[in-house]
Amino acid sequence: MLKFIGKRLLMMIPVLIGISFIIFAIMSLTPGDPARLILGEYVEDEAIQAMRDELGLNDPFFQRYFDYMAGLIHGDFGVSWVSDLPVLEEIGSRIPTTLTLAFIATAIMTIVGVPLGIVSAVKQYSFLDTLCVFSAFILASVPSFWLGLLLVLLFSLTLNILPATGVDSWQNFILPCITLASVMMASLLRMTRSSMLEVVRQDYIRTARAKGADEKRVIFHHAIRNALLPVVTLVGLNFGNLMGGTIIIENVFAMPGLGTLILNSLYVKNTPVVMGGILFIAVCISIVNLLIDITYSFIDPRVRDRLKG
């Protein structure tokens, strides 16, 4: 197991190098001069040139990339071209907001979506099942920003019980987390339901029934663990997506998160911040994927054996 984890951590290195190169190339080789974008339209050409020299933009592409990577290896993520703050500090100030959003949203969708999916499958075609499937269908079709706006309209403007914007207290996180969770919860519910329906049709479930196991034992002892395998994957993927994909919700609720930082930095080609932010997200997604695989090995002995071998 430890060997597997070590191997996977080592494999992250080439992945991160690949990502860094691609992002750096896109940032450097696409049209648009960062100095011009940062200083604005109406600045003397001399000032632009001075800034280009200062940022090292006049160096050849590969030299700039290797300079950046050399810094990275020494733990130096560079300095934001806009604010002159260290990139780590800029990103660090945004991470708590994004991580909190991602964690709570993932927790909500798992706690609500998975059990409802299971109940829905066990009581297939019942009223509850129809209700769940229908709600999931609606939620999955609704754009999240629109749902966010509606929630603000109801809870902040009409009922006046929850704040609409900001990150000052835990109450600020309620509406954005619900918004983020609900869309993904819909897909999770449907995935759990179909996975469960698939499993209860398997021969080994019939074997369990033939032994005289009652419905409760069949579901809890035999079916659920088998049905959860694909669900674990989806939960992990959703969490990964949330790390970088909360931009719209951050905007709706005016929360300074990682997504917004990266987007704003992209507008002015603030390369160090974009690089730092995306590499951080890549590391998070890699670690989550590793965690998914480890969870898998706890659930499924076949995977456990493969990891040993």
Place this chain on the structure above:
Amino acid sequence: MNELLQIKNLHVVYQTDEETVYAVNGVDLNLSEGETLGLVGETGAGKTTLALSILNILPPKVGKITEGSILFEGEELVGANEKLIREIQGNKIAMIFQDPMTSLNPLLTIEDQIGEALLLHRKELSKDEISQRVEEMLKMVGIPPERKKEYPHQFSGGMKQRVVIAISLACEPKLLLADEPTTALDVTIQAQVLHMMNQLKKELKTAMILITHDLGVVAEICEKVGIMYAGEIIEVGSLEDIFKGKDHHPYTKGLFGSIPDLNSDVSRLSPIDGLMPDPSALPEGCKFHPRCPNCWEMCKTTVPEYVDLGNGHKIRCHLFGNQNGGGGI
């Protein structure tokens, strides 16, 4: 001998939105304690469905018993309450499933799976006693008991089949339903498994319904044989009656006639002409009449009743019995 199982006029359908499949159509069957019945027939003849009905594990919502009765030790199983059925399932009646590859839960150890029936039905046993019993079962089917903590994927196909057999025998059932227990295995393992089942039958005095389409297997371990066609048992009798007797249902004749003879020189096999009817649109009258070489008018309109030729050799065909006319054989 005491009657262990009595099935009367059993009808089972699979009902889906698109169609109704008539899987079992009026089956009568008697089985005494310790007796072994071979149930032979083509794929889709309703053999497995019959076994699933006896054990009450027809696919939920889709499979339904529409008519008839199943008496087990004198108790009616059709429409019985859940408590009685659970008490019988895996305890007094157990089933060996067809496909050992998919019949075991991939996430549970084989100890868990063999011990489960004991856990459910022998509440007086402690954990250690169950574990001990699991080891005994494994020894009996020829698997080293040390391997009880392993998972199904760590076993070969033949060993998985033995695990499935160990599961079904854990509670020493009175009736064992063996659904093609050797079909998924290669020939050498097949012989081992059959030998083992014969052994167990003698040791535990279990009655058995052996479902197969392999007449050789039937000849090896059965005392009684039932031939099934389109959801009906069209002929039933002792091994002697079916294999050596001279009176047979035309389908039985066709079935035996289709076995190639090693001693004669033939260039082609002799199958029964035609295909088994679509079970969602069965023919009127005798279900075999469209393929029957001896078919006459009555066969096309009237469902034949069982005719007893003595000694429990029953045939469901208009060629036998008291009806006037007809070809006779």
